[in-house]
Structures are given as structure tokens and as C-alpha cells.
Amino acid sequence: MRVLFKTTYNQDIDHLADPAERIRVGLVILVALALPLFVSSYFLTELAMFICYAIAGIGLMVLLGFTGQVSFGHAAFLGIGAYTQAALLMRGVPFLVALPLAGLIAGAIGAALGRAVSKMHGFYLAVATLAFAIVTESVIGAAGPITGGHMGLQVPLITFFGHEFSEGWQVYYLYLAVLLFIIWGVANLMRGPAGRSMIAVRDSETSAKSLGIDVAGVKVRAFFVSAAITGVAGGLLAHLLFYLSPETFNLLESLRLMLMVVVGGLGTISGAIFGAIFVSFLPNLIDALRVILPSAIADQAGLEYLLFGAIIALFIIFEPQGIYGRWLKLRLFIETYPYYRRATFIRQKRYLKSERFR
Template identity: 65%
Template sequence: MQVLFKTNYDQDINYLVDRGERVRVLLALALALIAPLVVGGYFLSELTMFLVYIIAGLGLMVLVGFTGMVSFGHGAFLGIGAYTHSVLLGYGLPFFITLPAGALAAGLIGAALGRAASKMHGFYMAIATLAFAIVVETGIGAWEHVTGGHMGLSVPPMAAFGWEVTAGPLQYYLILALVVFCIWGVANLMRSPTGRAFVAVRDSETSARSLGLNIARTRIKAFFISAMLTGLAGGLLSHLVFYLSPESFGVNESLKLLLMVIVGGLGTITGAIFGAVFVSILPNLINLLQNFLPSSIAEAAGLEQLLFGAIISGFIMFEPEGLYGRWRKLRLFIETFPYYKRATFTRQKRYLKTERFR
């Protein structure tokens, strides 16, 4: 087992604590950089989709994992970012303006939702965000002269001053750069006073209030940052699906995002990445499962939502720390073998927090 000896104060603010972590991150970056050179078009498009969902997962992780607020409506912010970006592109604006504009529009609407829901907790927060998602989906469908309504909206190419970012390696590297920037930004955020305030509100609102934190303002900030990251992912996602419709950003997409952060591991950046991997391969797993099920079950409506709910419930009950928690246990087992203790891997009980102010 590796023991870290710190010899200066700068080591306290390092992103990567030990040598093994640095090696793993550098290896992952190297593989990501050479991927377009060794994989075909289909796998490259799947990898690009995986990168987009990392950004969306980071956005929801800020709200659910770091601040402790459950959202069943983050698919709506994907839609707001996607439609804002696509509509502005249709007016001829360059993509380096429309992409931040879509993220900002989603962030401002998220802040407004956070202001309205800042006093809600638990079940009421979940219902409020679910209702918001339904309202946004209905509004997009009704605003036909801008969004195309339920007939859909064709996404213009990502262009600026006659130069286009076409699908393929160029688009992949652009999204990869944005993913690295977002991971770096969220890591910095969580070490800042704002990020520490998010964690304080999540762990104990009473303690956070006693330290002078404005709970409502902190929640609004969390909603703004979370929605802005998710809106950025929506703008990028629009160029991977090529055609937008309101149904693409409904409750089902919100459940997929929630599934991603719960399965990946709440409260960790790496958990968002693990969750994106799981969500990227989940449709293929569902299709494979349908081949073995009777046709009456495989073709039944709502099978995908049922599986999403079953997976979320299973992880909450049996592995609340998600895939990243399981990876940490496996890594600790390898590092301490053969001197590990069985009690080290015993899952601790979790209790409902009831000290919140009403």
C-alpha cells in the first residue's frame, strides 16, 4: 500500500494525489487522443456521444452529487441548450457564440427554477423538477414557428465564417477539449468556497446555516452551474443526433441522466465518467436482453423505463457508492493484499437527514 509523504504545502492542492492516479489519467488521455486513429466511424461516433454525456453527467453531479438536490428534469436543460444553439446557428451566428449562448440560456432558466425550488426538499424537489421537464417539453412542442414543434428541427452544421466542424475526428477533438476543460473547471469549483458551500449544504443545512451560508443563494448557484453544463452538453448533442424533437428531451432522458450519476457514484467527478460509460453501453445491453425475452415482454411499452428504475433502485440499495465506489474497494484490495481486512469493505449504514429548516 502506497504511503504519501508531503514535503510542501503545494502538494495539498494537487489534483492528482499519488503517482498511480497520474499514470491512469495520462493513460486515459493518451487513449482518448489516439482513438480516432484506430477506430472506425461508428465507434468514433459512439465515443463522441460518450464524451458529451460526461459533460451532462458533470452538470447533474454538481446538483445531485455535490449539493444533494434530486432532479428528475435535467433532460429539459439538454433540450434548452440544444434548441437555443441550433436556432441561433440557423440565424447565421458562429458556433463559438451559439454554443455558450445555449449553455447560458439553460443556466439562467436553471437559476430561475432554483429560485422557485430553493425551499423544497426531497420528494417535493423531485416532483417540481419533473413538472418543469414536462412544461419545457410541452412548450418546445407548442412553439412551432421557432422550434418546428413536434415536426422537429434540423440542426445546422457547426460553422463559423465559412469554416465547418464536420462529424469525425475534428468534432471529436473539439468535444474532447471541452470535456477536459469542464472536468478541470468542476474540480476547481469544488475546491473553491462556492464548491465547499455546496458540500456543506448537502451534508447538513443546519451546520451550513450556522456558519453563515445563505442556503437559498447556494442552491440557486448550484442550479445555475448544473444547468449551464447540461445546456452545453445539449448543444453538442444536437450535432450528434442531427434532428431535434421535443420527445428526445423528455422524462426518459432525465431518468437516463439520473441513472448515470447514481450508477457512476454520487459526489465524485470520476463517478460521472463511469456513469457515462455505463449509459453509453446500456442501449446495446437492452437490445441484447430483448433478444432473449419473449416478444410479449420485449416489445412492451415502458420496458426501458422499467429497467432504468430497477437499476437505480438496485444501486441505491446494494451499492450506494456506485461503480466508482466498487473500483475504490477493488483498488484498496489490490494495494493491501494479502493484508486486507474483510471489515474494510463492509458497507456502512446511511441515515435520513431530518435537521433541515422548513
Template identity: 70%
Template sequence: MQVIFRTSYDQDIDHLVDRGEKYRILAAIALALIAPLLVGSYLLSELAIFLVYILAGLGLMVLTGFSGQVSFGHAAFLGIGAYAHSIFLGYGIPFVVSLPMAGLLSGAIGAALGRAVSRMHGFYLAIATLAFAIVVETVIGEWEQVTGGHMGMQVPALSVFGLELGESWQQYYLILAVVIFFIWGVANLMRSPTGRAMVAVRDSEASARSLGLDTARTKILAFFISALITGVAGGLLAHLLFYLAPESFGVQDSLRLLLMIIVGGLGTITGAVFGAVFVTVLPNIIGVLKQILPDTVANAPGLEQLLFGAIIAGFIIFEPEGLYGRWRKLRLFFETYPYYKKSTFVRQKRYLKTERFR
């Protein structure tokens, strides 16, 4: 087992204290950089979509994983970012300006939503965000003059500083750079007073308020940052979809994002990555199940939503810390073997008495 001796206070806010974790992340970045040399254009497009889902999951992680506010309608911000970015490009605004503008517009709408629901918790907050997603999908479908309505909208070609990025590897490297930038930004955010305030509100809002934190402001800021990141992810996703329709950003996509962070591991950046891997592989697993199950069950409407709900419930009950939590326990098992404690690897039940005062 590796023992870390701290010699300065700066080590308390280091991104990666464990040397092995640094090597694993460097290896992952190196593998991502050489991926275009190893796979074809189709798999590279799938990897680009995988990166976009990492970014969208990271946005939801800021809201739900770090500040404790559940959202059942986060795909709405994906849609806002995708449509806003495409509309801005259609008016001739350059990509490097259009994408941040789409993110800021999405963030502003997220902040307005956060202001409206800042006093809601639990079930009521989930229903409010779900209603918001339905409203956004309806507005996109009915606003034909701007969004094209249910007929859809063509996404303009991706061009940066006059250079058209039509190849899969060019788009992949652009998306990879944006994803790495936002992962670095969120990692720094969680080391800052703002990030620590979000975690305090998540763990116990009553305790955070008693310490003098403005909990309403913290929640609104979490909504803004979360929606901004998700809106940027939507803008990048638009170029991979080529054609936008309101149905591409429905409730099922919101459920997929929620499934991603719960399965990956709430409250961790790595959890968003693990969750994106799971969500990317899940359609193939569902396809295999449909071949095994009887036709009456396999072709039944709502099968995917049922599986999503069952997986979320299963992880909440049996592994609340998600895949990343299980990975940490497995790593600890090998580091401490044969002196490990069996109780370390069972499901943990944690709660705060202060929660009853909400």
C-alpha cells in the first residue's frame, strides 16, 4: 500500500496525489491522442460522440454530483446549446465565437431555472426540471421560423479560422481539446471556495447555511456552470448529428445522462468518464438482450426506459458509489492484501442527521 507523506499545505489541493493515478491519466491521454492512428473513421466518430457525452455528463455532475441538485431534464440544455450554436453559425458568426455564445446562452437559461427552483428539493426539484425539459422540447418543435420545427434543421459545416474540418480526425481532436479543457476547469473549480461551497450544500444545506454560505446563490451558480458545460457539449454534438430534431433531446436523453453519472460514480470527475463508457456500451448490450428475449418483450415500447430505471435503482441500492467507487475498492483490496478488512468492500449507508431539518 502506498503511503503519502504530506510536506506542504499545497498537497491538500493537488489534482492527483497518488502517483499511480497520474500515470493512468497520462496513459489515457496518450491513448486518446493516438486513437486516430489506431481506428477507422467510423469508430473515430463513435469516440467523438463518447467524448461529447463525457462533457455532458461532466456538466450534470457539477449540478447533481457536486451540488446535490437532481435534474431529470438536462438534455434540454444539450438541445439549447445545439440549436443556438447552429443558428449562430447560420448567421455567419465564427465557430470560436458561436460555441462560447451557445454555452453562455444555455448557462443563462440554466441560471434562470436555478433561480426559480432554488428552494426546491428532491422529488419537487426533479419534477420541475422534467417539466422544463418538456417545455424546451415543445418550444423547439413549435418555433418553426427559427428552429425548423419538427422538420428539423441542417447544421452548418464545421469551420475554424476559415479552415473547414470535414475529416473525422479533425473533429475528434477539436472535441478532445475542448473536453480536456473543461475537465481541467472543473477540477480547478472543485478546489476553489465556490466548489467547496457546492459540496457543502450537497452534504447538508442546513449546516452550510449555518456557516454563513449563501445557499441560493451557490445553487444558481451550479445551475449556470452545469448548463454552460452541457450547452457547449450540445454545440459539439450538433456537428456529429449533422441534422437536428426536437426528439433528439427528449426525456430519454435526460435519463441517459442521469444514468451515466449514477453508474459512473456521483461526486467524481472520473465517474463521468466511467459512466460515458457504460452508456456507450449499453445500446449494444440492449441489442443482444433483444435477440435473447421473446419478441413480445423485445419489441415492447418503453423497454429501454425500463432498463435505464432498473439499472439506476440497482446501482443506488447495491453500489451507491458507482463503477468508480467499486474500482477504488478493488484497488484498495490489492494494495492492502492480505490485510484488507471485509467490511471495507460492502455497501455503505451514510446519512446526516441535519438533513431532517430541510
């Protein structure tokens, strides 16, 4: 088993304290940079879609995994970012200005929602965010002059200084750069006072208050950061969808984001990445199940909702740490073999925020 010998206090807040972890992350980045040399344009488009969901997953992770606030309406911020991006580009705003503005507008709306629900917990918070998503979908459909209503809205191409990004590799590298910047920013946020206060609120609001932390303010800031990141993901996603409609950002999309962070692993940035990988392959799994299952079940319209809910419930019960937690267990098993102890991880389970003692 690897033991880290720390010689400075700065090592306690290093992003990657383990040299082996630095090597693994560096190899992943190198592979990501080299992929356009070996894969087709179609596969690059699929990777760009995965990056969008990874960014959205990181946004939801800030709220759910780091602050402990349940949200069943995060697809609304995805839609707000997408429609804001398209509307700004149609009015001549440059891409480099439109994308941050899309994130800021989504973040401002998220902060307003966070202020309204700052006293809610558990089931009531989930219902409130779900109601917000339903209202947002209705507002987008009714705001025809801005959003195109239920007829939809066409998204302009990405343009940099008069040059259109029409090639798959150009879009892929742009999205990859945004993803790496978001990961770097969130990692720095979580090792600072603001991020540590979010974790304190997640673990125990009573203890956080006793330490002088403004719990309501922390929740509002968490909603702002989470919604802003998700809005940026929505702005990028709009260019892959090419055409927006209110039905795209429905309850199923919110469940997809929730599934991503729970299955990937709550409380870690890596968990959002693992969850995005799982969600990317999930449609293929559902298509395979439709072939196997009887037609009376496979043709049901709510099959996706049933599968998403079942997968979330199974992971919460049997693997609360998600796929990333399973990877940690596998890595520890390899490092300590043959001295691995089965009971090592019993005390390290994580659960969603509920009505337990706060």
C-alpha cells in the first residue's frame, strides 16, 4: 500500500498529492488530446456530447455532492444556458462573450432559486426544484418571441473571429478546453474557504452554524456556482443539438443528471466524469434491453424513467460511493493484496441529504 510522506502543509491542499494519480491524470489528458488523430468525426461529436454532460454533472455535483442540496430540476439550468446562448448569438454577440453570459444568467436565476429554497431540506427541496423545472419548461414554451416557443429555435454555428468551427476536431478541442478549465476551477473552489464551508453545510448544518458559517448564504452561492456551470454546459450542448425545443430539457433530462452524479460517486469531481461515461453508454443499454424484453414492456413510454429510478435506488443501497468508489476499492485491493481487508470501507458510505439531524 502506498504511503504519502508529507513534508509541507501545502501538500494537504494539493489537487493530486499522489504521484501515481498525477501520472494517471496526465495520461488521460494526453489520450484526450490525441484522440482526434485516430477517431472519426462522428465519434468526436459523441465525445463532445459526453463533455457537455460531464460539465453539467460537475455543476450538479457542486450542489448535490459538495453541499448536500437535492435538485430534481437541473435540466432547467441546462435549458436556460442553451436558449441564452442561441439568443445572444442570433443577436450578434460573439461566442466568447455569449458563453460566459449564458452561464452568468443561469447562475443568477439559480441564486434566486437558492434564496427562495434556502430553508428547505430533503423531500421538500426536491419537490421545489422539480416544480421550478416544470415552470421553466412552460415559460420557455410561452416566450415565443425570444425562444421560438414550441416551434423551436435554430442555433447558429460557433464562430471565432469570423472563422466558423465546422470541423469535429475544432469543436472537440474547444469543449475539452472548457471542461479542463471547469475542473480546475471547481477543484480550486473546493480547497478554499468557500468550498470547505459547502462541505461543512453538507455534513452538518448545526455544526456549520456553530462555526459561524452563514448556512443560507452558502446555499445561495452553491446554487449560483452550480447553475452557472450547468448553464455553460447548456450553451455548449446547444451547438450539438442544432435545434432547441422546450421538450428537450424535461424531467427525464433532470433524472439523467441526477443519475450521473449518484452512479458516478457523490462528493468527487471524478465521480461526475465516471457518471458521464455511464450515462453516455446508457442509451445503448436501453436499446439492447428493448430487444430482449417482451414487446408489452419494451414499448412502454415510461421505461426510461423506471430504469433511471431503479439504477439510482440500487446504487444508493448497495454502492453509495458509486463507480468512483468501486474504483478506489479495486485500487486499494491491488495495492494491498494479499492483505486487503473486506471491512475497510464500511465506515465510508455517503448518503443523500435527508431529514436526518442537521
